[in-house]
Amino acid sequence: MKQPELFGTNGIRGVPNEDLTTDLAMGIGKAIGTFFNGGKIAIAKDTRISGDMFMLAVASAIMSTGSDVIYVGELPTPGLQYYCKSKGIPGVMITASHNPPQYNGIKAIDKDGTEIDEESEIKIEDIYNGKLFKQASWEKIGTYNYDSTAIGLYMDSIVSMVDEKAIKERRLNVVIDTGNGASYYTSPTILTKLNCHVVSLNANPDGKFSSRNSEPKPENLVDLISVMKTGKFDLGIAHDGDADRCVFIDEKGNYIDGDKSLALIVKHTIQKGDIVVTPVSSSDALENICREKGAKLISTRVGAPIVARAMIDNNASIGGEENGGIIYGKHQFCRDGAMTMALMLNLLTHENKTVSSLLEEIPDYTMAKSSVARKKSWEEIKKLLMENFSGKKMDFTDGVKIFDEDGWTLIRPSGTEKIIRIFSESPSKSLAEEYNKTYMDFLANL
Structure with a gap:
């Protein structure tokens, strides 16, 4: 099956004025406008300093095709997606999600609020590569308007999906680190609406992410973890740059891996007969929980859009990835950090x-993660893995998943960077780390 060349796992990404230029942005903008063929298209951005440049380039290109552009502000990606779903119009998000501040990107959203599927991405690329752009006559060129209601619409929708009265009465003590990203206003405000006692860290827009790196990994959350170790708070929360992901720190200051928070939320959300969707990279803990609850688990390739499509096709109630990206189908079919929160x-x-006591009820698996630079083509790497580890059971749903005696390792090319990602899991921490090192060393020496 043909794969998109410009669109990665989550949109087009690159370094501004290097591999992601305004010429490329305008070409993709024209292709998106041509693909959606008239009407209104919403656009938003995160806090990156190159956001205005790319947002205006894409917006002007879309208008040249005859579509009207509605700018809805600086807000999380799921905030734009909820707006698109509510209004029944497509959208474009200018973001590089968790990537460092020197990156930016372009993500296309469908009329139902989901990220466009691979087939649509390929059609947009074909329009771009063939320069098959629609060009409106002067009197039919699109207009540019601003709608300030998207943020309020999104925040109110989140609050409406949970037990607002009970949460308000509980008055939880919460610390949130928005990392200077797109959730700097929305998530602290949602917490305030739910009557939490809120301490905010880095809740100001800063496109250089001066306070910490955008990806909410333990090494980037030192300040949040330090505050949580005071023992004065119930929960620590952190988002990535566009807030489609959410990770947690427990009341003792311990970082909670995304696979464990996903398992915990799934366990307390699903009922017998429900369907859960997750990529092959997710923990076996989910399979155990679904079996225990009488729910069905469906595994997919890695990527939030792929999980979301499988959820729609199977009428799944919840799904998500091990990186803190949870999709709650009753709200919308996309990763949503604020909904996860x-x-x-x-x-x-x-x-x-307490969070720590609830986590004790989750099946105990350890996941080790690493990455190496991709020096050869993925097809060459895949062939070498199959040849060198031919005696082991393998799964090829996405990349190569190799099963060892008491665990597994998934090896796959990143859809956003020129690296190979390695995920290893086992009930034994030492075995998970051993498996991960074995395959990492093999790949590093190719």
Whole structure:
């Protein structure tokens, strides 16, 4: 099957004025406008300093095709997606999500609020490569308008999906680190609406992400972890640059891996007969939980749009990835950091237990992650893996998943960077780390 060349796992990304130029942005903008063929197209951006440049380039290109552009502001990607779903119009998000500040990107959103599928991405690329752009006559060129209601619409929708009254009565003590990204206003405000006692870190827009790196990994959350170790708070929360992901710190200051927070939220959200969707990179803990609850688990290739499409096709209630990206189908079919945050508040309120005690109920698996630079083509790497580890069971749903005696390792090319990602899991921490090192060393020496 043909794969998109410009669109990666989550849109087009690159370094401004290097591999992501305004010429490329305008060409893609024209292709998007041509593909959606008239009407209105919403556009938003995160806080990156190159956001205005790319937003204006894409917007002007879309208008040249005869579509009207509605700028809805600086807000999380799921905020734009909810607006698109609510209004029934497509959209474009200018973001590089968790990538460092020197990156930016372009993500296309469908009329139902989901990220466009691969087939649509290929059609947009074909329009771009063939310069098959629609060009409106002077009197039919699109207009540019601003709609300030998107942020309020999004925040109110999040609050409406949880037990607002109970959470307000619980009055949880929460620390949130928005990392100078797109959630700097929305997530602290949602917490305030839910009557939490809120301490905010880095809740100011800063396109250089001066306070910390955008990806919410433990090494980037030193300040948040330090505050949580004071023992004065119930929950620590952190987002990435565009806030489609959310990770947590427990009341003792311990970082909670994304696979564990996903398992915890799934366990306290699903009922018998429900369907859960997750990529092959997710923890086996989810399979155990679904079996225990009488729910069905469906595994897919890695990528939030792929998970979302599978959820729609199978009428799944919840899904997500091990990186803190949870998709709550009852709200919208996309990763949503604020919705994930609200679901965690909801279960803490109803269970009336600490986060650490709730995590003790989750099947205990350890996941080790690493990456190496991709020096050869993926097809060459895949062939070498199959030849050198031919005696082991393998799965090729996405990349190569190799099963060892008491665990597994998934090896796949990143859709956003020129690296190979390596995920290893086992009930034994030492084995997970051993498996990860074995395959990392093999790939590094190719």
